[in-house]
Amino acid sequence: MLAFLLCGLLLAARGSVTQPVSDQKDSSFDLAETTPDLAEKITETHAKVLEIWMEMGRRREADASEKYAICQVQPSASLATDQPRVTGLVLFRQLSPGSRLEAFFDLEGFPAEPNVSSRAIHVHQYGDLSQGCESTGPHYNPMSVPHPQHPGDFGNFVVRDGRLWKLRTGLTASLAGPHSILGRAVVVHAGEDDMGQGGNQASLANGNAGRRLACCVVGASNYEAWDRQAQERKKRRRESECKAA
Numbered sequence: 001m002l003a004f005l006l007c008g009l010l011l012a013a014r015g016s017v018t019q020p021v022s023d024q025k026d027s028s029f030d031l032a033e034t035t036p037d038l039a040e041k042i043t044e045t046h047a048k049v050l051e052i053w054m055e056m057g058r059r060r061e062a063d064a065s066e067k068y069a070i071c072q073v074q075p076s077a078s079l080a081t082d083q084p085r086v087t088g089l090v091l092f093r094q095l096s097p098g099s100r101l102e103a104f105f106d107l108e109g110f111p112a113e114p115n116v117s118s119r120a121i122h123v124h125q126y127g128d129l130s131q132g133c134e135s136t137g138p139h140y141n142p143m144s145v146p147h148p149q150h151p152g153d154f155g156n157f158v159v160r161d162g163r164l165w166k167l168r169t170g171l172t173a174s175l176a177g178p179h180s181i182l183g184r185a186v187v188v189h190a191g192e193d194d195m196g197q198g199g200n201q202a203s204l205a206n207g208n209a210g211r212r213l214a215c216c217v218v219g220a221s222n223y224e225a226w227d228r229q230a231q232e233r234k235k236r237r238r239e240s241e242c243k244a245a
């Protein structure tokens with residue numbers, strides 16, 4: 001791009017100074033000597049183009065900064081003693097402010113039922129765990145839309161042998177901008193999300209996902225936890241490929 005602009009400038013300069021000297025036998029000339037004003041203008045323009053180019057580069061770099069977040073899931077403080085105590089991690093990565101969010105869920109402590117079950121996970125409005133997960137408020141809903149269109153409506157997750165281990169990509173929640181989920185809560189529910197199909201008011205507010213088992217506050221982090229889980233996922237994939245072979 002820069003090379004193209006400079007070539008354009010040089011050609012324009014040549015075009016404008018070639019005409020008056022076209023009758024000379026030797027057409028080579030010193031631009032600065034022939035038209036000092038023009039040479040100065042080209043130098044100025046060159047400097048301006050270079051400055052714009054470097055500014056664009058700086059903005060690109062700033063935009064490309066990846067964001068990471070971590071949420072350490074703990075059983076709700078207000079949970080009855082007969083309820084499962086779910087713990088674990090939810091990790092987030094966003095490659096640039098405008099890109100879709102990736103989230104990795106690693107939770108354990110669900111009842112090890114013989115059948116596979118499904119549990120809802122959402123982002124709730126407040127990062128307030130003072131009354132357990134009950135004080136995290138309703139679903140985070142900055143655009144005042146019905147469930148399941150909230151940015152933190154992560155949907156249902158399959159639980160096998162009491163464990164949930166899942167990477168989700170293409171999520172609309174964000175770690176940047178006015179609707180960032182940083183400082184808000186991730187809530188793990190006892191039931192399944194009806195995805196707004198329950199036919200009642202609650203379905204369009206929270207998907208009738210049932211009791212709040214566990215929760216955490218989303219905090220900014222560096223890349224390390226994300227990279228560790230990526231390594232672990234690679235290792236597991238290799239192991240399952242070896243078993244299959």
Ligand SMILES: [Cu+2]
Pocket residue numbers: 121122123124139187189206209
């Ligand atoms: Cu919820």
Ligand SMILES: [Zn+2]
Pocket residue numbers: 122139146147148149150152153205206207
């Ligand atoms: Zn929702």
